[in-house]
Amino acid sequence: MDKLEKKFKETIKRIGLNKEKKIVVALSGGKDSTVVAYLLHKLGHKIEGLHIDLKIGKYSEECLKKVVELCKLLDMRLHLYDMKKEMGSGMCYLRTAIQTEHYKQKKSQIKNCAICGVIKKWILNKAVRGLKADYIATGHNLDDEAQTILMNVFKGSLELSASSGIVTKNISNKKFIPRIKPLFYIAEEDIKKYSKKNKLPVHYEGCPCAIDSYRIQIRNFLEKVPTKQKENIIKNSKKLLKRVEKKSEGVKYCENCGEPSRGKICKKCQLVGICA
Numbered sequence: 001m002d003k004l005e006k007k008f009k010e011t012i013k014r015i016g017l018n019k020e021k022k023i024v025v026a027l028s029g030g031k032d033s034t035v036v037a038y039l040l041h042k043l044g045h046k047i048e049g050l051h052i053d054l055k056i057g058k059y060s061e062e063c064l065k066k067v068v069e070l071c072k073l074l075d076m077r078l079h080l081y082d083m084k085k086e087m088g089s090g091m092c093y094l095r096t097a098i099q100t101e102h103y104k105q106k107k108s109q110i111k112n113c114a115i116c117g118v119i120k121k122w123i124l125n126k127a128v129r130g131l132k133a134d135y136i137a138t139g140h141n142l143d144d145e146a147q148t149i150l151m152n153v154f155k156g157s158l159e160l161s162a163s164s165g166i167v168t169k170n171i172s173n174k175k176f177i178p179r180i181k182p183l184f185y186i187a188e189e190d191i192k193k194y195s196k197k198n199k200l201p202v203h204y205e206g207c208p209c210a211i212d213s214y215r216i217q218i219r220n221f222l223e224k225v226p227t228k229q230k231e232n233i234i235k236n237s238k239k240l241l242k243r244v245e246k247k248s249e250g251v252k253y254c255e256n257c258g259e260p261s262r263g264k265i266c267k268k269c270q271l272v273g274i275c276a
């Protein structure tokens with residue numbers, strides 16, 4: 001068995017994923033989510049795909065093409081969330097409106113990916129819950145996780161990484177669909193090689209809106225760091241987090257949209273509400 005497949009299988013085993021569970025894979029058209037769907041399918045799991053069409057011009061068109069191709073290849077059902085139809089505007093328009101209002105009110109900038117990430121997460125949870133799935137599978141890999149931990153360290157908020165792992169903890173919130181990350185221990189470079197070796201339908205070009213994000217700065221910083229050391233970032237953060245891990249703050253729902261939220265109003269409603 002391929003080394004990557006072996007690691008993937010071990011992670012699935014540690015998650016304790018049962019073949020009866022319905023898993024919706026968040027498909028972006030990129031290599032990571034494509035490999036997740038391909039391997040879950042290969043291992044005989046019950047999967048469906050969900051793609052959020054962000055309407056970021058040509059980039060989104062190409063991503064959608066690859067997702068459709070993959071679903072045909074795996075004979076997998078595809079659910080499409082069209083942002084323009086569902087939310088009234090595509091990501092670029094919505095994001096610009098939020099950024100303009102945010103700047104007017106707070107005189108500070110809010111980065112593209114920070115807005116897009118919050119909105120995508122909100123859509124994903126709501127849409128997958130509507131599909132009555134047991135899990136959302138995402139394509140987060142070892143590099144993503146090491147970046148997130150360092151971002152939180154630099155922001156002085158390592159505790160924000162407490163819930164991160166191969167499966168989301170603190171799932172007492174009934175509206176929150178547990179997320180699994182089967183590529184958690186696999187390096188980005190190995191995923192790319194694997195997707196190419198297996199000739200998977202992948203859009204390899206990056207998102208044109210991914211400019212000036214904090215994550216990109218951290219990614220560049222980690223670029224030359226060997227995989228072993230990235231694994232160490234994760235291992236050591238787990239040790240430290242054991243000391244800072246906070247108890248669950250209980251179930252909370254957004255007073256505006258009713259979705260799971262850390263505060264009275266969820267992050268998505270705070271952002272969208274700014275331009276209402």
Ligand code: SF4
Pocket residue numbers: 054112113114116117207208209210
């Ligand atoms: S790179 Fe940033 S803007 Fe582009 S899809 Fe991802 S989160 Fe959104």
Ligand SMILES: [Zn+2]
Pocket residue numbers: 254255256257258259265266267268269270
């Ligand atoms: Zn809300």
